[in-house]
Amino acid sequence: MCPQHDILFDWLSVEDHLRLFAVLKGVSPLDLEGAVADTLKAVGLAAKSKDFVNNLSGGMRRRTSIALACLGDPRVILLDEPSAGVDIVNRQIVWKQLMELKKGRTIIMSTHFMEEAEILGDRVGVLKKGKLQVYGTCVELHTMFGAGYTLVIQRPINPDLMTVDQAVIAQTRMKNVFVKKASDVMNHEDALKICDAATAAWESNTNEEEKPRLIVKVANAAKEVAEARNRDVLQSKCLPDKVSERSERALMKTRILAMNPAKWLQT
Numbered sequence: 001m002c003p004q005h006d007i008l009f010d011w012l013s014v015e016d017h018l019r020l021f022a023v024l025k026g027v028s029p030l031d032l033e034g035a036v037a038d039t040l041k042a043v044g045l046a047a048k049s050k051d052f053v054n055n056l057s058g059g060m061r062r063r064t065s066i067a068l069a070c071l072g073d074p075r076v077i078l079l080d081e082p083s084a085g086v087d088i089v090n091r092q093i094v095w096k097q098l099m100e101l102k103k104g105r106t107i108i109m110s111t112h113f114m115e116e117a118e119i120l121g122d123r124v125g126v127l128k129k130g131k132l133q134v135y136g137t138c139v140e141l142h143t144m145f146g147a148g149y150t151l152v153i154q155r156p157i158n159p160d161l162m163t164v165d166q167a168v169i170a171q172t173r174m175k176n177v178f179v180k181k182a183s184d185v186m187n188h189e190d191a192l193k194i195c196d197a198a199t200a201a202w203e204s205n206t207n208e209e210e211k212p213r214l215i216v217k218v219a220n221a222a223k224e225v226a227e228a229r230n231r232d233v234l235q236s237k238c239l240p241d242k243v244s245e246r247s248e249r250a251l252m253k254t255r256i257l258a259m260n261p262a263k264w265l266q267t
Helices: 014-024 029-042 058-070 088-101 114-120 138-145 164-182 188-200 213-237 240-259 261-266
Strands: 076-080 106-110 124-128 131-136
Touching: 014 029, 014 058, 029 058, 029 088, 058 076, 058 088, 088 106, 088 114, 088 164, 124 138, 131 138, 164 188, 164 213, 188 213
Parallel strands: 076 106
Antiparallel strands: 124 131
């Protein structure tokens, strides 16, 4: 069973938690190490097995709780809002892992996310004030109560037309995506340092053949900010008042040179 709130011990590592719960569940000592290793691999936490849970992100802590529920290869698993309090990136990871874990098992899960119920649920029941209102497959429920689907298409902004503010927002969004994904395999602080380094040295980090894909995206976002600032400077120089001012200055210099040939020769 995986409760809604994580019941974990901060002074124990992920692997220690699995060993403890394996003993409580009656897993044979001969099968214990194999069961722990298989469960860690199933939830994508093999690289974090030695880390204390108080150093993990919210998504990893949630996946640790799911691992405890799946330990010992139970035929029935109860999950109470498995993706509660998890960001969108880690939620997608949890969903993919649950899709694999439900093979050959029965998973009874509660959730407030209709998208989660539709993706993970073979059969869905809707409760209201503790009473079952409707039950069936997603297709059956859509046929009975659905009003179709809403398709949202977001047209990307042409980088050559981006303002500085738009480029900065795009860069911040890309940096956040990188840090969230990279934090699954390294410390949060190290991910931030790599991201800042790629942003500062974007000219040397835009080679797609030699650099990881996310690093290239971070570098390209920083490049768009730099180019937007350059466009902003050029546009400011092309304002009518600026052009008129520079034209008058150039005309004045021309008149001075025409009136003073000696100065023209010196120039």
